Amino acid sequence: MNRLQQPVSALAGVGAQTARRFEKLGIRAIQDLLFHLPVRYEDRTRLTPIGSLEAGMTAMIAGKVEFADILPRGRKKLVVRIADDTGFISLIFFHYSANQFHAFTPGALVSCFGEARHGYAGLEMTHPDYQIIADAENFALDTRLTPVYPLTEGLTQTAIRKAAKQALALCTHDNRLLIDWLPERLLQQLRFPALYKALQTLHTPGEPAACAALQNGSHPALKRLAFEELLTHYLSLRSAKNLNQSCRAPALAGDPIATEHFIRRLPFPLTGAQRRVIAEIADDCRKTQPMMRLVQGDVGSGKTVVAAYAALLAVSSGYQAAVMAPTELLAEQHYRNFSNWFSHFEAKAVLLTGQMKGKTRNAVLDALKNGSAPIAIGTHALFQDGVEFDRLGLCVIDEQHRFGVHQRLALREKGRQSGIRPHQLVMTATPIPRTLAMLQYSDLDISIIDELPPGRKPIVTSVIPSERRSEVISRINGWVAQKKQAYWVCTLIEESEALQCEAAEKTAELLAAALSDVRIALIHGRMKSAEKDAIMQAFKQHRIDLLVATTVIEVGVDVPNAGLMIIENPERLGLSQLHQLRGRVGRGDSDSFCLLMYQSPLSDMARQRLGILRDSNDGFVIAEKDLQLRGPGEVLGTRQTGAVHFKIADLSRDADLLDNIQEIGERLFREAPDAIQPLCDRWLGASTVYAEV
Structure with a gap:
């Protein structure tokens, strides 16, 4: 067996309990550790003078202990003040032992890494990583950036760093363990590093100058892995198509x-x-x-x-x-x-x-x-x-x-x-x-x-602030007086102060009080099927004038006489979902209207997005513009049940990689077909079978 395929428990210091914690992160085999990348990096390669610290800075500092004291006021805490030639700072510990307290003797030299914040007596660091330096002559700073990994309960950064280091060391000793399945010519063309080199850079980046590129995702090492993952998803689906075409299906010629x-x-x-x-x-x-x-x-x-x-x-x-x-x-x-x-x-x-x-x-x-x-x-x-x-x-x-x-x-x-x-x-x-x-x-x-049935009129869409709510409500009276129907869409069922969204039940009550002559009903996803069906039938038969609804009406409901829709808090929904909701009106012969009633103030992004919807009725145009504004991750909807989930690639960050995927994928099928299954095994594992769908 390839040693990288062995369970993580084969590594030194990884017992059964730690292995179970690793499994919660999807890390079962040693190879999984290599692809479990840091979320950020800490720069412990240089000392920052204490006097030049500002609130919000995360830095490495060193100073001598001036005093250490346990303060009993309020929440009990250990306070240690250290100073260098430029200034002083307080270290705060809410969890500490007697040994810790005694270790901070006045005059002792301490190195610390943490975030500086404003405190009662100037700047302070709460629970920094620290080290009591016994031998100042031989004290050395780190030579590489320190990786910070995604964790789960019970797993420490120290444990995961040690394990990742061992996994990398295995590849250093035997370069046959980690096969680079992307052809060398392709890597040169794309200016990507070899696989092991990329992983080594990401787990133990050498030069601090690379920190910004690693953090913002533009570093070639990260781009190379994101590309390989995106390419593999494409290859798995294309393989599924090839496999599907080799299966038998009934010939449905029809009558x-x-x-x-x-x-x-x-x-x-x-x-x-x-x-x-x-x-x-x-x-x-x-x-x-x-x-x-x-x-x-x-x-x-x-x-x-x-x-x-x-x-x-x-x-x-x-x-x-x-x-x-x-x-x-x-x-x-x-x-x-x-x-x-x-x-x-x-x-x-x-x-x-x-x-x-x-x-x-x-x-x-x-x-x-x-x-x-x-x-x-x-x-x-x-x-x-x-x-x-x-x-x-x-x-x-x-x-x-x-x-x-x-x-x-x-x-x-x-x-x-x-x-x-x-x-x-x-x-x-x-x-x-x-x-x-x-x-x-x-x-x-x-x-x-790409064609709508004849007679479908474009829906007139307006964007208005919720301060004009009373105007909208009075407009409904006039609308219903013309024997027409309307929808009022709320984006939440339950009230939530944090999101400032009206609850559908409360909205229905308020509208009923304001519109005494209008027949109002409420529909939401938690109702029993028979109840929803009865309400929709009554709405279709015009026994209801105004239907207050959640996004449960987003797909499929067809009432030609309903030509007005008010959507509250539209800034909370994706453009495609808003476009689908709006599509519930505009199904009759008369003019139709959609009012997008937002909560002030709107962000620039939200203003642009609602403007796109106001100016276009074409779903494809809306999707393309939404893609330009928000990036692919949001447009695909990573919260969708069936959406693709990535370990490393980020569709918003790595959108530039998508252009070449199809062409290079087809090239691999022709020139390196033996690489396709190993790539799928590496990135998708047991989930590959589901790509057959």
Whole structure:
């Protein structure tokens, strides 16, 4: 076994308990230590005169003890005053032993590292790292910067520094242990150091001048590792695509008479973009390799009917289709749409959600298992244990970024029983700029619905401060008097003083008091499914004028008569989410309006972002501008369940590396195919299998 693959407990000083603590940081093998990088560095290579210290400075100092005293007032503490030729400073210890107290004898020489702060008697350092210098003649400062690592409870910097040092030493003694899988010619072209050299620099940087470049992420050693990690994510997804193409899937040619009949019976004409994407999907489904296609389409561009057409291809070829939505509200709406569109077919849809219990649930499970239900629409309940399909030929994942990779994999596995893989259609209303799509979706073919249905009017968007709230409320009265409906969106359910956000319940009460003639209802994600459904139905049937809601209405709700939306605290949400919320209006023939009501004062960034939304209704334009402003990490949404997570790369900091990833990745497939699996093993480990999704 390669020594770097041995458990960390093989290192000196790492016992079973320390190994368990390392595991909490994802460090199991010795090699993991090499890629567990410092978060910052401390410069202990030079002494700073005490007299030149300022509050907020972190520095290395040395001085003689003037006195040490235990102060009993308030919280008991040990205070030690040290001085050099330029000034004095107090060292404060709240946790100390009798031995410590006695070690600080007047005249003793002490070196300290810590942050200077204002105190009662001038500057002070609280709990600095210190050393009593017994032999002043032979006292030496560090020659390298001191790494500071991410920790977990019970693990000290000393323990992790010693372990990392041993891991590096192993590579120094045997340079065959850590193989550099990137070709040397490529490293020269990109001006990157070799792997071991990069790791050595990052764990034990020599020259203090490098500190700023290491801290801001511009150092070539850090860039090299970030590049290798980003490249590996691309390679793993492309490998998954290659692997997927070697699997068998059912050929879903569909029944041309049924598909033509379906299109003719729709209550609206398909756009050119919808027809183009349908043709791409039909072409994929005819093949015996599994389709892996992402459909990006702006809010209201008509992705659902494209999914319904794909489902019909499966059903009319003798297979089942499963459509997974992120919320029960959206699953129920898809169910209603599918039921209407397929009312002239034998293809009946069934709904499966987590709320279903008892006989209703069992009836649906039986229908899926025996094949009498050709179309299943549901939430994550579709991939739970106990859900079996007779012949699953197609999986549709709507709003894919709401699902974890494991969940999408689990649904696909449901089709494995018959020895085939179902085709996969993934949909999103969150436009993703090209560079990010390459990183996040290089295993998928991408289709874009870049055309809105005819008659859709652009939504007039205004940005106003919350001080004008009373004006907005009176505007609602006039709006409702015209027999029109409105949304009022709050960004939190519960009240939070820290975020200055109105609670949805409180907002509904205040609006009800101010608008006595307006029929108001409240909807949020914590309500039971039946309750939410009843409220949405009442809103659709115009038995409610104003719907106060949280972001639960972000996707899928379609009420053409609702043409006004007020969004409170829009500065708290991402532009794509705001754009999706706004897409709930503008679905009828009349003019539609969206008011973004922010809390003053706005930061420059927030002002620019809300300005982008005000000036554009094009989701792709909004996503590109958001990318320029906030960087890729924020736009991809690292909080998303299914988002890529990186150990070292930072999408905002390393955006410049993305441009070359695709081209170099394809080059590696051609010129160094043997490097791909080892790179995936190094960076992704056991998670590589999930990239198959």
